[in-house]
Amino acid sequence: LKEKRQAVISHAVTKGLNPDAPMKDSGVEWLGEVPEHWKVAKLKFYTNQIVDGAHFTPTYTDKGIPFLRVTDIHNDSIDMNSIKYIPRHEHEALIKRCNPQKGDLLLSKNGTIGIPKVIDWEWEFSIFVSLCLIKFKETLTSHYAEYFFKSHEIKEQISGLVKQSTVINLHLDKIQNFWFAIPPVSEQHETVNVLNTKIEKFDGLIGKAEKAIQLMQERRTALISAAVTGK
Numbered sequence: 001l002k003e004k005r006q007a008v009i010s011h012a013v014t015k016g017l018n019p020d021a022p023m024k025d026s027g028v029e030w031l032g033e034v035p036e037h038w039k040v041a042k043l044k045f046y047t048n049q050i051v052d053g054a055h056f057t058p059t060y061t062d063k064g065i066p067f068l069r070v071t072d073i074h075n076d077s078i079d080m081n082s083i084k085y086i087p088r089h090e091h092e093a094l095i096k097r098c099n100p101q102k103g104d105l106l107l108s109k110n111g112t113i114g115i116p117k118v119i120d121w122e123w124e125f126s127i128f129v130s131l132c133l134i135k136f137k138e139t140l141t142s143h144y145a146e147y148f149f150k151s152h153e154i155k156e157q158i159s160g161l162v163k164q165s166t167v168i169n170l171h172l173d174k175i176q177n178f179w180f181a182i183p184p185v186s187e188q189h190e191t192v193n194v195l196n197t198k199i200e201k202f203d204g205l206i207g208k209a210e211k212a213i214q215l216m217q218e219r220r221t222a223l224i225s226a227a228v229t230g231k
Contacts, residue, residue, distance in 0.1 A: 001209060005202040010152040012191050013144070014181050026181065030156050034181045044176035046140035051098045052109060052172060053127030058086040058094075065091035066125040070108040073117040073131070086126060094126040098133050105134040105142045107149060109170035114158045116149035118142045132175055140180070144188035147195055148180055 015023075016035045023033040026040045034040060044050065058067060064085040072083050100106065100119055108115040110130035119142075127133060136142055148154060157178055158170065183191065225231075 001202060001206045005199060005206070006150075006152060008198055008202070009147055009150050009195060012195055013148045013151050014153055016183060016187070017191060017194060026179075028179045031153060031179060031181060035183065037184070039182045041180060041182060042176065043134075043145075043178045043180050046137050046180065046182065047134055047176075048137055049135040050132060050172055050176050052132050053098055053129050054094050055129050057128075058090045058126075060084050061087055064088060066123065067091075067128065068106070068125055068131060069128045070111050070115070070130045073106055073108065073115060074112070078121070091124065091126045098127065100125060100127060100133050101135075103142055105136070105145055105149075107132040107134060107170075107175065109172075109175065111168065113168060113170045114149060114154065116146045118146050132170070132172065134175075139185065140182055141185060141188045141192070143192045144183075145180070147192065153181075154178060 014031060014034060016038070018035070022036040024036045026032060026034045028040060031040065054067075060067070062085065064087050066078075066080075067084045067086045068078070069084070072078055102119050102122055104119050106117045106119060106127065108130060109132045134142075134145070136145060182188075
């Protein structure tokens, strides 16, 4: 199911929703053909800013401004009970260079790399160096970019970089030079809406499958226990 979900995302963001659309060679080997009216370009030409977070460990406090790290964006929602907080004066200094706002995209660049998350909340926060902040031009929507970052094609680009390096770290210049297949904005919105519906169904099926696996593993353990204790 997870492989199928991945394939659905990858197909939508590289081949489009219309199976009859005329195609052209993208000029990028691993991307192959894309719809004729799409643009193929490096990410930096569709962004206003690509910057990482604080390059030092700030002062953690019990209260203050939320400070997000890679582990905080792994799930669908931010767990406010597990995040760190920093003093306002340190936050004010950090946002002069890196100011995350609603509608921007966060991308993990250290540790578990390549995880994207659109900022869909209003509250203020700062980020650690392990996260990258991307601000887009009007020609590329953050939600479409989020799906492209979840595609097999981006994973191919990342795995190629990781093989060349012993340190698992995505440098900003590498992120800027990722190749993107970019449809017109109206088509980006349509693709996101279609994928949201499909992915929601897949996530529901995956949840049921995982629950079934857990129950079967408990059942197997109980059967073994019963057998070896003579019950």
